[in-house]
Amino acid sequence: MFKKIENAEAHCDIPCKIYDPAIAQVAALSVVRLIDLLHEIDPDDTSLKSEAHRSRLVIEKEAQAKIVKSEITIIWGDYFKDPQIEAHPDVHKLVHEIMMTASKCKQDVKRENAEELVSKVNDFATIFWATKGIETELIKAPYPPELNVTRPKLESV
Amino acid sequence: MKPTLNHNDLLLAFKTKHIKINDIIVAKPDNKTLIVKRVKNIDSDKIEFSSDNKNIESDFSDVSLTNNFYIVKAFLVYRLPFKLFFL
Numbered sequence: 001m002f003k004k005i006e007n008a009e010a011h012c013d014i015p016c017k018i019y020d021p022a023i024a025q026v027a028a029l030s031v032v033r034l035i036d037l038l039h040e041i042d043p044d045d046t047s048l049k050s051e052a053h054r055s056r057l058v059i060e061k062e063a064q065a066k067i068v069k070s071e072i073t074i075i076w077g078d079y080f081k082d083p084q085i086e087a088h089p090d091v092h093k094l095v096h097e098i099m100m101t102a103s104k105c106k107q108d109v110k111r112e113n114a115e116e117l118v119s120k121v122n123d124f125a126t127i128f129w130a131t132k133g134i135e136t137e138l139i140k141a142p143y144p145p146e147l148n149v150t151r152p153k154l155e156s157v
Numbered sequence: 158m159k160p161t162l163n164h165n166d167l168l169l170a171f172k173t174k175h176i177k178i179n180d181i182i183v184a185k186p187d188n189k190t191l192i193v194k195r196v197k198n199i200d201s202d203k204i205e206f207s208s209d210n211k212n213i214e215s216d217f218s219d220v221s222l223t224n225n226f227y228i229v230k231a232f233l234v235y236r237l238p239f240k241l242f243f244l
C-alpha cells in the first residue's frame with residue numbers, strides 16, 4: 001500500500017529558537033564606551049596617530065550601533081509573533097525608538113544618546129524575557145562603562 | 158504544527174483539487190522541502206499557509222504562494238503507540 005513514507009517538516013527553516021538580546025545590550029554598552037574614549041582624546045592632538053585612533057573609534061561606534069539595530073530587528077521580526085505582540089503591544093514603538101536612537105548614536109558623539117540606547121535595549125530585553133516567562137533583574141555591568149543592564153534570572157546547574 | 162500534530166506523527170493524505178481553508182495539507186512549495194501546514198487562505202492561483210504553532214517561524218507561513226506545486230490533503234493521523242484520529 002505504501003511505497004515510501006516521506007518526512008514532512010512543520011518548520012521549513014532552521015527552528016533553532018536561539019534568540020537573546022544580550023548581543024544588542026553588549027553592543028549598546030560598547031557605543032557608550034566608544035563615545036567615552038572619543039571624549040578622552042586630546043582635541044589639540046592632531047598627530048597622525050591620534051587621528052588614526054579617533055577614526056578607529058568612530059568606525060567601531062558605527063559598527064556597534066549597526067549591531068544593535070540588526071540584533072533587535074532580527075528578534076522583533078523573527079521571534080515576535082501574534083501571541084508575543086498581543087501581550088506586549090508597545091514593542092513596535094519601542095523597536096522604532098531603538099532604531100532612531102541608534103541612528104542618533106551614529107550621527108553624534110553625545111553620551112546621553114548612547115545611555116538612552118542602553119536603557120531602551122534594556123526595556124526590550126525585559127519584554128523579550130517576559131514573553132518566555134523569565135524574570136529579569138537590573139545589574140551593573142562588570143566592565144566599562146559600568147551601566148545597568150537587564151539580565152534574565154536563570155537557574156544554576 | 159503543535160498542538161494539532163506532534164513530531165513523528167504519521168499522516169495519511171490524498172490528492173484532491175478541493176483543498177479548502179483550514180485543511181491540513183502536505184506540500185512541496187519549493188519542489189524540495191515537504192512541509193505540513195494549515196491552509197490559511199486561497200485566492201485564485203495563490204495559496205497561503207499558516208502554522209498552528211505560532212511560536213516558531215516558518216518561511217512558508219503567512220506568505221502568498223503560487224499554487225502550482227505538489228499538494229495533498231491530510232485526513233488521518235496515527236500517533237504512536239495507539240492513537241488514531243481524523244483531522
